[in-house]
Amino acid sequence: MGMANREISAPMVLLSLLLIAVVDVGSHGVKGVKGGGEEEAADRITALPGQPKVSFQQYSGYVTVNHVAGRALFYWLNEAVHDPLSKPLVIWLNGGPGCSSVAYGASEEIGPFRINKTASGLNLNKFSWNTLANLLFLETPAGVGFSYSNKSSDLLDTGDSRTAKDSLVFLVRWLERFPRYKHREVYITGESYAGHYVPQLAREIMAYNAKYNHAINLKGIMVGNAVTDNYYDNLGTVTYWWSHAMISDKTYRQLINTCDFHRQKESNECESLYSYAMDQEFGNIDQYNIYAPPCNNSDGSGATRQTIRLPHRSHRIFRQISGYDPCTEKYAEIYYNRPDVQKALHANTTKIPYRWTACSEVLNRNWNDTAESVLPIYREMIAAGLRVWVFSGDVDSVVPVTATRYSLAHLKLATKIPWYPWYVKKQVGGWTEVYEGLTFATVRGAGHEVPLFKPRAALELFKSFLRGLPLPKS
Structure with a gap:
């Protein structure tokens, strides 16, 4: 995807817009920084090329999270x-690790725009989640999408812990730049490997709040088709393949008897x-939605499929039902x-020496810190x-519903409202099913990216989540 086998090092240029005080990144400490006003104005988007007129405001840009490394x-x-002033702030993270929330969350899932087939412009998404909330898409960690580090070794040795800490620093500094959001309700959402990012960032925020008197008004999290626990994810995935007739009885027995899912x-x-x-028994299917047509190349062959390794698999997404286009x-x-x-x-202002890609092969290959379980x-x-x-989404074979159910069952939560x-x-x-402290929901017929495949159902889910109410029974 344009980044493989390439040494990555952004030039040693700090953005002139980011004249922010140095941040102390201790175990959880982040000193307050001055901002707002001019920086916010500089980040305002007047319009994107080919964008239809909209009534809402947009902002984008960079927040330096580590001055020494230039991240x-x-x-x-x-x-x-x-009425954006009355609405919560919802942060969206995509996984990978190494995939962009601009490419996926913003552009084909929950954002207000869809890129048209010629990539000449944008169409409106009537099921955008910004009909209910303010949406903040973050490309994390450095090396994903437009996010960068001037220290090239950062991209060759990264993982869960630094991602969570940098994301906390980002949020603290971003709230300084946008002070009107400071006391707003905050929710963190995401999918796939963001099943790690979202709870890990929530934990960083909880520790920060304990130290700085609840400075960030975190109210909750929501994750979809989320990587959660090595053992249960792996066991659940193999079980899904077998129960959905993707693999033979023989291969299923061999996997169960041979692999140590821990x-x-x-x-x-x-x-x-x-x-x-995958090579002999799956056939040419889209593993992210086993009943959807795959994105075929112009010669009729299927898109090159990246091997999915377990437990730390490459959650690369090669696609894009209801006007479903597997090639978005x-x-x-x-x-x-x-x-x-x-x-x-206001992106790529330092002229990063590689193309923007939906997912970074370099980061994915060099992910050296992954939690066994969240x-x-x-x-x-x-x-x-x-x-x-x-x-x-119940037709995803990459992080399937069986994996999630095995993981959640391990929490042994009491049922409040039965299935x-x-x-x-x-x-x-x-x-x-609503448990004491947690709500679990499936989305019928949705693949790995639930809002892409079932946008109306996903918006209903999001609405119930924000209200803190069970999903409608009729």
């Missing part, structure tokens, strides 16, 4: 369509079984590399009274 994270804010890195024998299953990632890579688009977004953080969040919602079908437009949108 800066790129964000894009879409304010709420109606391990970070599987044995060669186990890896070869995975490869055999390609449109994003054209649109966001246009110089006029980058200029309008279930302990779930317990912390529930104990702290945060609203915790977990949802699952029932929830509805959207008089149709079953999925199924849900």
Whole structure:
């Protein structure tokens, strides 16, 4: 995807706009910084190339999270369509690790715009989540999308811990730049490997709040098709493949008997079984939605499929139902590399020496710090009274619904409202169960990127989440 086998080092140029006081990044400490006003005005987007007229405000730009290394994270804010001052701030993170929330969350899932097929302009998404909230898309960690580091070794040795700490610094500094959001309700959302990022950032915020008297008004988190626990994710994935007739009984038995699902890195024998299953038994399918047509190349062949390694798999997404187009990632890579688009977004101001890509191969290959399980953080969040919602598109074979159910069952939570079908437009949108401290919901017929495949159902889910109410029974 244009970044493989390439040494990455952004030039040693600090943005002139980011004249912010040095931040002390201790274990959780971040000293307050002065901002707002001029910086906010400089980040205002007047209009993007090919963008239809909109009534809401947009901002984008960089926040330096580490001055010594020159690490800066790129964000894009879409304010709420109606009465933004009364609406919460919702942060969206995509996973990978190494994938861009601009490419996925903003451009094909919950953002207000969709890139058209020629990448010449944008269309409106009527199911955008900014109809209900202010949306902040963050490209994290440095090396993802437009976010960069001047210290090239950062991209060759990264992982969960630094991502969470840098994201906290980003949020503290961003709130200084946008003081009107300082006491607003904050929710963190995301999908896939953001199943790590979201709870890990929530934990950083809880620790920061304990130190600085609840400076950030964090109210809850919501994650979809989320990487959660190595053992249960792996067991649940293999079970899903077998129960959905993607693999043979023989391969299923071999995987169960050969692989140690607790391990970070599987044995060669186990890896070869995975490869055999995907290459010989799956066929040319979109693993992110097993019933959707894959994105085929112009010669009719399927898109090159990256091997999914377990437990720390490459959650690369090669695609894009209801006007479903499996090739939208390609449109994003054209649109966001246009110089006029980058200029309008205040992006790539330091002239990063590589193309913007939807996912960074370099980061994905060099991810050297991954938690075995985030279930302990779930317990912390529930104990702290945060609203915790977990949802699952049920035709995703990459982080499938079985994996999520195995993981959540391990929490052993008491049931508050037993399993029932929830509805959207008089149709079953999925199924849900409300536990003490956590709500779980499936989205019927949705793939890995739930809002892409089922935008109306996803918006209904989001609405219920923000209200803190169970999903509609009729």
